[in-house]
Amino acid sequence: MRSRFAENVDRLAADLAAMCTGVESMMADASRALMSADTHLAEQVIATQEECDSAARQWEQTAFALLALQAPVASDLRLMIGGMHIAADLERMGALTTHVAEAVLRRHPAHVVPSEAHGILADMGRVAVAVAGETHRVLAQRDPVRAAALERADSEMDALHRALFERITSDRWEHGVMEAVDVTLLGRFYERFCDHAVAIGHHVVFLETGLAGDAEEGSAGEPLQRPR
Amino acid sequence: MRSRFAENVDRLAADLAAMCTGVESMMADASRALMSADTHLAEQVIATQEECDSAARQWEQTAFALLALQAPVASDLRLMIGGMHIAADLERMGALTTHVAEAVLRRHPAHVVPSEAHGILADMGRVAVAVAGETHRVLAQRDPVRAAALERADSEMDALHRALFERITSDRWEHGVMEAVDVTLLGRFYERFCDHAVAIGHHVVFLETGLAGDAEEGSAGEPLQRPR
Known part of the structure; x- marks a missing residue:
């Protein structure tokens, strides 16, 4: 039989994945609202933000309580520490979808997206939703290999971002x-x-392996447990 | 005599304040570089970013090691958990000063700041440096009252931000x-x-009082230790 503590740990892990599903659906709605200038949908996204914030805060409270009462070690401790950052990232992702939705309302009844930027922003929305879906799978499966592959999706987004800037600042911007x-x-x-x-x-790489996941910053393979 | 553990805790608290001094000085340099289109100074800021990242990563590693080995409770535990968020915020603040510095290089030898936006951006730079200085004092003194007052400086920044947008989007933008x-x-x-x-x-409010500091989000006064 699983202990009460182990059940709490499992629930914390599952809650991160569930929060990510919420963010994915917010992003899908915000992007759809942006493309179709749908203020009703945009308002729905904005209304969901509070839920997203409160889920993140609740997650942190639960993890803090478990840290204080149970003094977990090894992978359980990593889940709580890594999870606090993940919860904060998910909360921020939710806030960013809300910013997309707010842009729809700001220019209503005009379309906030001019025709020339429509295609690239639609692609950015698609990539963002796909990335959120992949992040959900990474969290649900706690798969460090899949986690590291999120960088590739980000490169796609960076390329779209550059293309968007070129479009805006080109002489043909009407x-x-x-x-x-x-x-x-x-x-x-x-x-x-x-x-x-x-x-x-x-x-996720850290909480599964104990190694820093941000290889490009020169710290891959360095165990985080080492005291200085 | 202070225990080795207590000394480590003291050092963690002092390191957060020291990191903030670094960020304050990066912001002062980045803003000065922006106003005077000083590419040399901008490059210096960009070169400092790695130090800032690595200080934040080092902080987190030390806190994680103490969590794993010493299972701290009460205010020591709050310092480690709150401090992880603070270290991440400081790292992000450093990254944002770097973005300011990068803008200087992007348009060189042209000035990235057109005359019409010069005054407002100079004010934003001044407010940002003052806010970083005040954040340093909040961290050094661990003063929750002073911490809560950081919101006021942020309102000033928000007002400047709105003024900047009005300036850009007005018909007089040449x-x-x-x-x-x-x-x-x-x-x-x-x-x-x-x-x-x-x-x-x-x-800081949380780590000094155990209460959530973001009163405007409806969670003030709610003890974070409560398990669900």
């Missing part, structure tokens, strides 16, 4: 400054959304 | 789309920098 400002911020929101997914991948 | 895009992103970097300072304030 829209005004306000449209450029809106599209600049939207591009930034999508890009940051994926950055947080990559960070979650690093945290 | 610069091009590219300049507007640059200034939009710079404004966003400054605004996010202050958001992270506010988040640090919330974490």
Whole structure:
């Protein structure tokens, strides 16, 4: 029989995956709202943000209580510490979907996305939803290999982000400054959304292996348990 | 005589304050580089980013080792958990100063800041440096009252951010789309920098009092130790 503590740990792991499903669906709705200038859907996304915040806060409270009362070690401790960062990343991803939704409302009844940026932003939305879905699988399966592969999806997003900037700043941009400002911020929101997914991948590598997951920053393979 | 463990805890607290001094000085340099289009200074800021990242990673490794080996409770546990978030916020603040510095290089030898946005961005730089200085004092003194007051400085930044957008999108904006895009992103970097300072304030309230610091999100006064 699993102990009460082990059940709590399992639930914490499952809750991270569940939070990610929520973020994925927020991102799907926000991107759909953006493409179709659907203010009703945008408002729904904004209304969900509080749930996302409160799930993250609840997660942290539960983990803190378990840390204080049970003093977990090894992989359980890593789940709580890595999970706190993951919960914070998921909360921030939710906030970024809300920013996308808010842009829809800001220009209503006008479309916030001018025709020239429509294709690239639609692609960014698709990549973001796919990345959130993959992040959910990484969290549900706690698969460090899959986690590290989130970087590739992020490269795709970075390429779209560069293409978006080239489009806005090219001589052929026929829209005004306000449209450029809106599209600049939207591009930034999508890009940051994926950055947080990559960070979650690093945290999953850490909580599964005890190794830092951010290889490109020169710390891969360095055990995090080593005191200085 | 203080125990070895207590000395480690003291050092962790002092290291957070020291990291913040580093971020404050990066922000001062980045803002000065931005105003004077000083590429040499901008490059210095960018070169410092690695130090900032590695200090945050080192902090987390030390805290994790203490958590694993000593199973701290009460205020020591809160320092490690709250401190992990604070270290992450400081690292992100450092990254945002680097983004400001990168903008200087991107348009060299042209000035990235057009004359019309010069005054507001100079003010944003001043507020950001002041906020970083105040965050340092909050961390050094671990003063929850002062921590909560960081919100006020953030309101000042938000007002400047709104003024910047009005300036860019007004009919009197005589610069091009590219300049507007640059200034939009710079404004966003400054605004996010202050958001992270506010988040640090919330974490200091938590680590000093055990209460959630983000009162405006409806969780003030709720003890974080309560298991669900």
